[in-house]
Amino acid sequence: MTDLLNSPVWRDLFVNSADQIPWYAEFVRSLLRFVIALAGGLGSVPILVWLERRLLGFWQGRLGPNRVGPFGLLQPLADALKLMMKEDITPTNVDKTLYYLAPAIALVPVICSLTVLPWNSSSDWGAVAPHLNVGILFLLAVASIEVYGVILAGWSSNNKYSLLGGLRASSQVISYELGMGLSIIAVLLMTGTLAMQELVHSQTIVTNVPIPDSNYSVWTQSVSAGFWNWNIFKLFPFGLVAAVVYMISMIAETNRAPFDLPEAETELVAGFHTEYTSFKFAMFFMGEYANMMIVSAICVTLFLGGYTAPWGILGQLPASWTFFPSSVLNFVNHVVIAPAWLFIKLYTLISFFILVRASQPRLRYDMLMHFGWKVLLPTALANVVLVATSMALQQLFGAVGHFIAVGIAGCLATIVLWVAYLHWKARKSGDEASRLPIRRESVVRAIAARMPVED
Amino acid sequence: MLSSYIPVLVMVAGATIVALALIGLSALLGPRRPSASKDSAYECGVTPIGSARERFPVKFYLTAMLFIVFDIETIFLYPWAVNYKASGGLMFFNLVEMLVFVAILLVGYIYVWKRGGLEWG
Amino acid sequence: MTLQALLSGQGLMFLFFAVAAIASGILVVILQNPLRAALSLVINLFSVAGLYLSLNAYFLATVQVIVYAGAIMVLFLFVIMLLNMGQANLNTSYRGVRTIIAFSSAIGFGGLMSAVALKGQPNVMLPADAMVTGSSAGSVEGIGKVLYNPNLPWLFAFEWTSFLLLVAVIGAVVLAGKRQQPSEDKA
Numbered sequence: 065m066t067d068l069l070n071s072p073v074w075r076d077l078f079v080n081s082a083d084q085i086p087w088y089a090e091f092v093r094s095l096l097r098f099v100i101a102l103a104g105g106l107g108s109v110p111i112l113v114w115l116e117r118r119l120l121g122f123w124q125g126r127l128g129p130n131r132v133g134p135f136g137l138l139q140p141l142a143d144a145l146k147l148m149m150k151e152d153i154t155p156t157n158v159d160k161t162l163y164y165l166a167p168a169i170a171l172v173p174v175i176c177s178l179t180v181l182p183w184n185s186s187s188d189w190g191a192v193a194p195h196l197n198v199g200i201l202f203l204l205a206v207a208s209i210e211v212y213g214v215i216l217a218g219w220s221s222n223n224k225y226s227l228l229g230g231l232r233a234s235s236q237v238i239s240y241e242l243g244m245g246l247s248i249i250a251v252l253l254m255t256g257t258l259a260m261q262e263l264v265h266s267q268t269i270v271t272n273v274p275i276p277d278s279n280y281s282v283w284t285q286s287v288s289a290g291f292w293n294w295n296i297f298k299l300f301p302f303g304l305v306a307a308v309v310y311m312i313s314m315i316a317e318t319n320r321a322p323f324d325l326p327e328a329e330t331e332l333v334a335g336f337h338t339e340y341t342s343f344k345f346a347m348f349f350m351g352e353y354a355n356m357m358i359v360s361a362i363c364v365t366l367f368l369g370g371y372t373a374p375w376g377i378l379g380q381l382p383a384s385w386t387f388f389p390s391s392v393l394n395f396v397n398h399v400v401i402a403p404a405w406l407f408i409k410l411y412t413l414i415s416f417f418i419l420v421r422a423s424q425p426r427l428r429y430d431m432l433m434h435f436g437w438k439v440l441l442p443t444a445l446a447n448v449v450l451v452a453t454s455m456a457l458q459q460l461f462g463a464v465g466h467f468i469a470v471g472i473a474g475c476l477a478t479i480v481l482w483v484a485y486l487h488w489k490a491r492k493s494g495d496e497a498s499r500l501p502i503r504r505e506s507v508v509r510a511i512a513a514r515m516p517v518e519d
Numbered sequence: 520m521l522s523s524y525i526p527v528l529v530m531v532a533g534a535t536i537v538a539l540a541l542i543g544l545s546a547l548l549g550p551r552r553p554s555a556s557k558d559s560a561y562e563c564g565v566t567p568i569g570s571a572r573e574r575f576p577v578k579f580y581l582t583a584m585l586f587i588v589f590d591i592e593t594i595f596l597y598p599w600a601v602n603y604k605a606s607g608g609l610m611f612f613n614l615v616e617m618l619v620f621v622a623i624l625l626v627g628y629i630y631v632w633k634r635g636g637l638e639w640g
Numbered sequence: 641m642t643l644q645a646l647l648s649g650q651g652l653m654f655l656f657f658a659v660a661a662i663a664s665g666i667l668v669v670i671l672q673n674p675l676r677a678a679l680s681l682v683i684n685l686f687s688v689a690g691l692y693l694s695l696n697a698y699f700l701a702t703v704q705v706i707v708y709a710g711a712i713m714v715l716f717l718f719v720i721m722l723l724n725m726g727q728a729n730l731n732t733s734y735r736g737v738r739t740i741i742a743f744s745s746a747i748g749f750g751g752l753m754s755a756v757a758l759k760g761q762p763n764v765m766l767p768a769d770a771m772v773t774g775s776s777a778g779s780v781e782g783i784g785k786v787l788y789n790p791n792l793p794w795l796f797a798f799e800w801t802s803f804l805l806l807v808a809v810i811g812a813v814v815l816a817g818k819r820q821q822p823s824e825d826k827a
Binding site for chain 3: 159161162197198201202204205207208209211212215216219227231234238258
């Protein structure tokens with residue numbers, strides 16, 4: 065093993081990147097990490113589809129797919145195979161170049177957002193681009209260009225439903241991006257870093273574990289200090305508010321129920337991908353599910369401690385198991401247990417979103433936009449200001465400062481809710497006062513209009 | 520530092536190749552039996568009337584414009600937020616300077632709300 | 641920039657994105673379909689982001705993508721779709737005026753470029769107190785340290801930016817809300 069590590073090319077691949085490594089080694093490493101991320105990201109789409117259909121079936125009192133393979137597990141693969149074999153229809157009058165490119169433009173940013181997502185605490189193999197200094201900003205940049213696929217698909221299809229669906233989707237996505245960005249800023253205030261790996265570390269205790277018999281690698285072991293250190297519980301209730309704002313905007317960003325207006329089948333058939341068939345449809349489908357996974361994974365990383373366990377002991381094999389060499393222990397901790405925790409948290413979160421889909425009715429489009437602009441945006445902005453206020457007050461007055469900030473938040477919330485209640489009441493009584501006479505009058509008029517015909 | 524962006528280039532290139540390969544796959548596999556009615560735009564079985572690329576409400580346009588403004592506001596918050604925790608004695612000053620920034624934009628937000636710029640009903 | 645500097649990894653990256661930016665810029669001008677021209681502009685904006693990246697301006701590169709490609713170009717696409725300019729034929733009208741404008745801007749641009757080439761490297765420097773040493777100058781943290789520092793002049797400019805954005809908000813509402821007049825609805 066040591067000989068293999070000492071051969072020059074391999075050594076370049078495995079040395080710690082704190083040292084300078086040649087660009088070709090970084091290139092090969094990047095390719096390997098890309099393949100890992102792609103397998104984890106796109107590979108779990110079928111599992112997600114299966115999970116969603118089974119859970120929806122369970123909550124709606126039916127079985128869901130259960131024939132193909134054990135428990136119906138192979139159903140998504142069968143679906144993919146079927147879609148591949150279907151006829152690829154190109155409708156007349158479409159803008160051919162854009163019509164063909166739109167699914168690719170939709171899929172590429174989704175895959176690219178896997179780049180900075182950390183799956184273990186290794187400094188070299190923990191993410192596709194582990195040392196990216198813009199970190200979470202990269203994710204936002206990628207998320208902001210995801211709109212193009214939808215707009216172009218809607219426009220190029222030459223179908224009225226597609227155009228309306230594309231418009232709705234793009235407006236919705238850009239509106240909820242604001243809430244998403246502001247909730248991320250609240251996290252940045254609390255942690256003071258943009259790097260995804262450090263965002264995880266800030267919710268844990270970090271130790272550096274050198275690997276014996278090797279000069280090359282230092283594993284950074286991120287040991288969970290307990291789930292109460294997660295960002296969602298930090299500066300309570302501000303961390304929680306940020307997390308809730310993020311989760312709501314995340315559902316809207318991925319166009320899922322109850323925010324699935326762009327694909328509302330009762331109004332728009334299938335929205336922007338009405339005219340897409342065969343595997344081009346499958347690409348939109350795949351992109352949507354992969355996107356759902358990725359935004360959930362970002363949520364886990366930002367608010368729920370990322371790949372670390374909720375309790376220190378659960379995150380690693382006991383160090384007392386000395387009958388294994390410590391490199392094996394490290395390998396298991398990083399390659400098996402850490403990603404496993406990421407997936408456990410991820411699927412718990414996604415199951416929750418499937419429950420939301422199963423239980424909540426679809427909003428109206430005006431309600432959706434009102435909620436995004438009039439509720440989510442001010443809440444998120446106020447939350448950012450309050451987090452900053454709390455931190456500044458804590459610097460001045462110690463722990464009491466936080467309670468002052470919470471008090472300010474409480475007063476603000478009470479005032480806003482009271483004003484909203486008064487408005488609602490005034491509008492309701494105003495509606496009743498203005499509507500009733502008109503309705504009576506119109507009824508009388510209608511009867512009067514009909515009378516001569518009867519005569 | 521720039522070498523840390525090699526993975527990004529690999530990622531973008533790889534994702535593009537995967538996406539284009541999938542499109543090529545869909546063009547290669549599957550039968551091709553086009554017919555006039557199959558290729559017409561789907562409008563619930565009714566023959567399509569007129570062009571589909573119609574004009575649409577100005578609301579979408581306004582939303583996009585407001586989004587730009589508030590997006591830029593968010594952008595300004597990022598460098599501020601990252602340095603906030605470690606700003607030490609300047610923390611209170613940083614809070615006040617951002618409060619001024621946000622308060623001025625809040626005036627704009629209230630104006631939009633009052634003028635009905637956020638109404639969709 | 642010397643030849644040696646261009647042949648490093650950074651220089652090659654700069655060259656690649658510079659060529660891409662120029663090529664997509666030309667496409668923006670010559671493409672007939674407005675939507676395709678707008679998409680070439682998107683590629684152009686990405687190339688400029690790449691140029692920023694090759695100059696170690698990480699924050700600027702990300703903001704370029706988020707604001708220009710992610711927000712402003714979406715508005716452009718909306719406008720093109722709103723005006724239904726799918727196959728607009730702009731070539732037939734105002735041919736004479738267009739030719740004059742094209743020639744004069746080409747001459748102006750050529751003059752500018754040759755002036756830069758003759759004069760050699762332009763000596764553009766930031767004020768010394770604004771410089772943050774090290775490669776972290778273009779990072780998000782570096783920008784933040786300079787922009788929000790009370791001892792540097794940029795703080796004032798930053799606060800004025802919010803007024804600029806306020807004007808933009810009011811302008812957007814006045815432009816778009818001309819025919820709605822919500823006050824009449826309530827009466």
